[in-house]
Amino acid sequence: MKMSKKRIRRFRGTVAELETRVKTMYTNKYYNLFIKSVDFKGLTSEQKDYVMRQFWAQGSVAAFRIKHLDEIGFAPFAAFRYNMYDFPIEVQLINKWQVPMIPNTIQKVNKDVVLGWAQANHKPVKLIVDYYIDRITQVELVINTNLNLHKMPFMIGITPTDAAKAEDIIDRILNNELVVFAELEELNMIKNFATQNNYIIDKLYSYKTSLENELLTFLGLDNAMEDATKDRLILDQVNANNALINANKEGMLGQLKDWCANIKEVLSFDISVEPLIKPVVSVHEDIHGGGNNDEQ
Numbered sequence: 001m002k003m004s005k006k007r008i009r010r011f012r013g014t015v016a017e018l019e020t021r022v023k024t025m026y027t028n029k030y031y032n033l034f035i036k037s038v039d040f041k042g043l044t045s046e047q048k049d050y051v052m053r054q055f056w057a058q059g060s061v062a063a064f065r066i067k068h069l070d071e072i073g074f075a076p077f078a079a080f081r082y083n084m085y086d087f088p089i090e091v092q093l094i095n096k097w098q099v100p101m102i103p104n105t106i107q108k109v110n111k112d113v114v115l116g117w118a119q120a121n122h123k124p125v126k127l128i129v130d131y132y133i134d135r136i137t138q139v140e141l142v143i144n145t146n147l148n149l150h151k152m153p154f155m156i157g158i159t160p161t162d163a164a165k166a167e168d169i170i171d172r173i174l175n176n177e178l179v180v181f182a183e184l185e186e187l188n189m190i191k192n193f194a195t196q197n198n199y200i201i202d203k204l205y206s207y208k209t210s211l212e213n214e215l216l217t218f219l220g221l222d223n224a225m226e227d228a229t230k231d232r233l234i235l236d237q238v239n240a241n242n243a244l245i246n247a248n249k250e251g252m253l254g255q256l257k258d259w260c261a262n263i264k265e266v267l268s269f270d271i272s273v274e275p276l277i278k279p280v281v282s283v284h285e286d287i288h289g290g291g292n293n294d295e296q
Contacts, residue, residue: 015141022140026133031056034125034219038256042271043072050074055118056125062093062113063263066101072269075102077115088115114266116259118252125219132215139208146201217241220249221277246279 035052043051051074054061062077075095079088089109095102107113118125158166216223222245256273263269 018144019137019141023133023137026136027129030129030133030215030219031126033216033221034129037219037221037276038253039274039276040260040271041274042269047072047074051116055116059119059122059124059127060115060117062091062107062115063259063267063269064093064103064107064113065267065269067103069101072263072267072271073101077107077113080106091115110262110266114259114262116262117255119255120251128218129215132211132218136208136211136215139204139211143201143204143208146199146204150199217245218248220245220252249275249277249279 034056035049038052040048040051051061054074054076058076060077061074064073064075065071066073075093077088077091077093079090080092081088081090083089087109090106091109091113092106093102093104093113095104103112109115213223223241253273253275260271260273263271
């Protein structure tokens with residue numbers, strides 16, 4: 001009994017470790033895709049990386065002028081006062097590393113600082129990404145379970161005196177002999193107990209792909225839609241998905257463009273943002289019923 005409990009605990013620990021590895025892998029995958037989805041002109045590589053990391057984890061960041069250096073700086077912030085429309089009008093910059101260049105006094109929005117958000121809902125990008133990664137991770141774990149169940153070996157019941165005969169028969173079977181001759185009693189002594197598990201990995205993989213496609217659509221990235229029930233998606237479905245991809249991309253890009261415009265107006269720093277991934281084009285059928293790609 002003690003041994004079985006020990007094995008169960010070890011098994012659970014292994015599953016937990018696998019879950020952590022899978023979740024970490026997918027988090028890094030989509031973090032990298034997001035970080036490299038746009039490019040800020042007028043910022044250093046460190047500033048670009050920092051700004052995108054803030055949008056990923058916090059959903060927002062504040063831009064301010066560094067006194068005596070005529071440079072722009074960025075920092076997270078905590079709202080201190082709001083206006084009647086629930087927008088911050090005064091904030092406190094968060095100085096994580098106690099850097100002297102970051103002001104420690106209350107800053108007025110659109111005078112001392114300019115606030116930027118990656119999404120219209122002002123939430124971190126990671127918040128939505130994590131939801132999909134949790135679902136994808138669970139599917140990966142079920143795929144792993146189903147795969148391991150299909151790795152279960154055959155169970156062959158024999159007596160000690162029949163071990164040599166049984167081993168000889170199995171060797172001949174595994175050596176791909178076309179015909180294996182055995183006496184009737186030898187056939188009766190070999191009983192196969194294969195685990196009766198349905199193969200569902202293909203369905204699980206299709207579901208995982210659909211989750212990843214939804215996540216890519218949210219990030220405004222092109223993805224290949226899949227439909228397990230159809231050989232070919234109708235063009236309206238493809239174009240509807242493409243329109244949603246572009247809407248998500250333009251929504252996030254619009255937030256960043258507004259932020260850059262406000263920085264130029266308030267802080268007099270010329271910064272622009274450009275997408276690193278081209279917009280998805282619509283698909284049109286030709287007169288023969290085929291498909292071609294034309295830009296919208």
